[in-house]
Amino acid sequence: RDVTGVQTCALPISIPEFDLAGTFLAAAVDGLRRQGRLTTLARALGSQAYAALFRGEFVLCEQAAEEGIRMTRESRQPRWQSSCLTFLGAIYGLRGQTDEAEAIIDEAERLLGAVTSTPGIQHFRIARGATCLADGKPDLAYEQILPIFDPAHPAFNPLIGTPGLID
DSSP: OOTTSHHHHHHHHHTTOHHHHHHHHHHHHHHHHHHTOHHHHHHHHHHHHHHHHHHTOHHHHHHHHHHHHHHHHHTTOHHHHHHHHHHHHHHHHHTTOHHHHHHHHHHHHHHHOSOSSOHHHHHHHHHHHHHHHHTTOHHHHHHHHGGGGOTTSTTOOHHHHGGGGTO
């Protein structure tokens, strides 16, 4: 709804229509930066990192996540900081930097705190699953991702978990 595209980018990410989301998010990030809306920009960077990750634009994902981490830390937005850390951890994992990936994902999980169900939990599992796959451990990857699709598990959320089907 708003000229920066922030409101309109939520639906494409949710369904997951990452190419369309990427278009909206690029406009949102540019507009928010020009307008000096830094708190919202920090969130948009997290969403941009997420969409870029699943489009295979790993450089953009890393850049958006790193800037998002700095900005969410400064603006005290731990939920969004956790998201940015998770997407950065996924990039490290995909590059085969398993120890670094696990450390970053663990930090993201600690930052989010004790929650039982949130998109963060699904994102942690997807990032860890991708890390396991890149590390040549498909059985462990499967164990990480499968609960997202199990209605009896607290991590259940097939909508958010859909990108995990790729792995």
